[in-house]
Amino acid sequence: MAATAIKQVRLDPDDPQVGYELTKDQRKALQNLSADAVHNALGGGSRSGKTFLFCRQMLIRAGKAPHSRHLIARFRFNAAKTAVGMDTLPKVMKLCFPHLPPPEEMLDKTDWFFLLPNGSEIWITGLDDDVRVEKVLGHEYATMFFNECSQIPWQSVETAITRLAQKTEGLRLKAYYDLNPPSKKHWSYRRFIEKKDPLTLQPLLNPYNTNYMTMNPEGNEANLDPGYLDELRSLGERARKRFLLGQFADDSEGQLWTEELLAATRVLAQADNPLPEMLRIVVAVDPSGAKGKEDERSDMIGIVVVGLGTDGHGYALEDLTVRAKPEEWAAVVCDAYDRNNADRVIGEANYGGDMVRATIQAVNPDIPYKDVHASRGKHLRAEPVSALYEQGKFHNVGYFPEMEDEMQAMLVSEYTGLRSPNRLDALVFGATELFPKIAGKHKAAVAKPQVITAPRTSRSHTTKLGETGRRTVRVNTRPRRR
Numbered sequence: 001m002a003a004t005a006i007k008q009v010r011l012d013p014d015d016p017q018v019g020y021e022l023t024k025d026q027r028k029a030l031q032n033l034s035a036d037a038v039h040n041a042l043g044g045g046s047r048s049g050k051t052f053l054f055c056r057q058m059l060i061r062a063g064k065a066p067h068s069r070h071l072i073a074r075f076r077f078n079a080a081k082t083a084v085g086m087d088t089l090p091k092v093m094k095l096c097f098p099h100l101p102p103p104e105e106m107l108d109k110t111d112w113f114f115l116l117p118n119g120s121e122i123w124i125t126g127l128d129d130d131v132r133v134e135k136v137l138g139h140e141y142a143t144m145f146f147n148e149c150s151q152i153p154w155q156s157v158e159t160a161i162t163r164l165a166q167k168t169e170g171l172r173l174k175a176y177y178d179l180n181p182p183s184k185k186h187w188s189y190r191r192f193i194e195k196k197d198p199l200t201l202q203p204l205l206n207p208y209n210t211n212y213m214t215m216n217p218e219g220n221e222a223n224l225d226p227g228y229l230d231e232l233r234s235l236g237e238r239a240r241k242r243f244l245l246g247q248f249a250d251d252s253e254g255q256l257w258t259e260e261l262l263a264a265t266r267v268l269a270q271a272d273n274p275l276p277e278m279l280r281i282v283v284a285v286d287p288s289g290a291k292g293k294e295d296e297r298s299d300m301i302g303i304v305v306v307g308l309g310t311d312g313h314g315y316a317l318e319d320l321t322v323r324a325k326p327e328e329w330a331a332v333v334c335d336a337y338d339r340n341n342a343d344r345v346i347g348e349a350n351y352g353g354d355m356v357r358a359t360i361q362a363v364n365p366d367i368p369y370k371d372v373h374a375s376r377g378k379h380l381r382a383e384p385v386s387a388l389y390e391q392g393k394f395h396n397v398g399y400f401p402e403m404e405d406e407m408q409a410m411l412v413s414e415y416t417g418l419r420s421p422n423r424l425d426a427l428v429f430g431a432t433e434l435f436p437k438i439a440g441k442h443k444a445a446v447a448k449p450q451v452i453t454a455p456r457t458s459r460s461h462t463t464k465l466g467e468t469g470r471r472t473v474r475v476n477t478r479p480r481r482r
Contacts, residue, residue, distance in 0.1 A: 044246030077126025302422030
């Protein structure tokens with residue numbers, strides 16, 4: 001890093017060098033953030049300026065207190081790195097504090113923190129990796145910012161907040177949270193709106209220590225593409241309430257998966273409570289036309305690994321969904337197939353015909369592959385899979401925030417999310433492959449599926465959280481038959 005000199009750095013929001021003017025909503029939010037409350041949340045619609053404002057405030061606080069330390073966290077490290085560390089935070093630096101050195105000169109890409117000229121540090125992390133969390137939480141911080149906290153489990157927030165403890169001259173401890181409001185059953189609603197402990201549901205001991213304000217994209221219109229608000233206004237009612245109006249959602253009667261259902265059926269692969277042996281493992285792919293990471297207009301390629309246990313239950317083992325070039329996502333699929341000693345890869349044939357098969361087998365021609373055809377609408381295909389969850393016969397192994405967002409946005413009548421539910425589609429394809437009888441029209445009674453592979457002779461399970469934070473179920477099985 002070039003920024004090794006330690007000196008005072010002035011981060012004044014009224015500095016005449018600043019080339020960015022705060023919106024009316026952002027200025028109102030600043031007044032809220034200056035209150036005594038330690039925990040400050042901004043909830044609201046998509047692209048309303050919440051993350052920008054919190055990054056700006058963190059830089060101001062870092063400038064006021066030399067050698068102070070600050071943390072920006074999302075659930076997935078890759079998301080934190082790309083969305084904040086390489087996008088929003090550098091933009092804020094350039095627009096609001098142009099006298100700072102270039103962001104790339106202040107960034108330590110080994111440990112992922114920005115070192116400011118006055119010695120203050122801004123760390124970027126994910127809360128899904130035990131090794132990274134242990135390293136990052138070995139420090140104390142004056143400020144913590146939980147970005148997209150609707151995707152972060154409360155237990156992760158509660159653990160991290162114990163390190164909001166750095167004593168600095170001139171700064172009070174502050175925790176920032178931003179979110180697109182999810183269900184009213186989410187911990188953010190209970191803590192910031194109901195003022196209750198998310199676990200015990202008892203009133204908070206100090207309710208005045210939490211502060212919540214709504215910010216919506218219409219208040220940030222000057223910084224948005226003219227057509228973006230029109231797109232949000234054209235969404236279905238449920239999605240419009242969340243992403244345009246910033247409203248917490250009631251659990252809809254037509255919601256196929258609720259937050260409570262997902263919590264009740266979730267399992268964690270632990271040494272004292274291992275998963276059952278897997279009789280069959282499938283890697284399911286829902287393709288899109290994405291040309292690479294930079295192709296934001298295309299949907300992501302849904303890649304989900306599912307398994308059928310000896311107990312007759314299904315398990316969502318990994319969500320490896322990516323936006324990547326064909327050869328890159330095919331490599332992800334092949335790696336998942338080998339790592340899990342899977343039995344088959346399946347992919348939707350409706351999009352691109354034989355494209356998925358050709359792309360995957362160009363990487364590994366020996367992988368057994370099967371086309372699946374989506375002959376019914378997404379909500380019709382998803383309903384029998386949700387019935388498996390309701391019967392306690394299908395489980396998410398760990399937390400999959402992005403996929404679970406899509407699951408909760410699927411209603412009996414329609415899908416209400418912002419983008420195509422590629423993760424959910426892949427899950428549905430995989431679950432249907434394991435439980436083929438649910439694909440029929442008469443699906444009231446879900447029978448145990450017929451096992452079409454030989455039992456695996458030996459298997460041990462451990463759970464590893466890799467660099468991307470994706471939960472991997474390691475398996476040792478019989479040698480693969482060629």
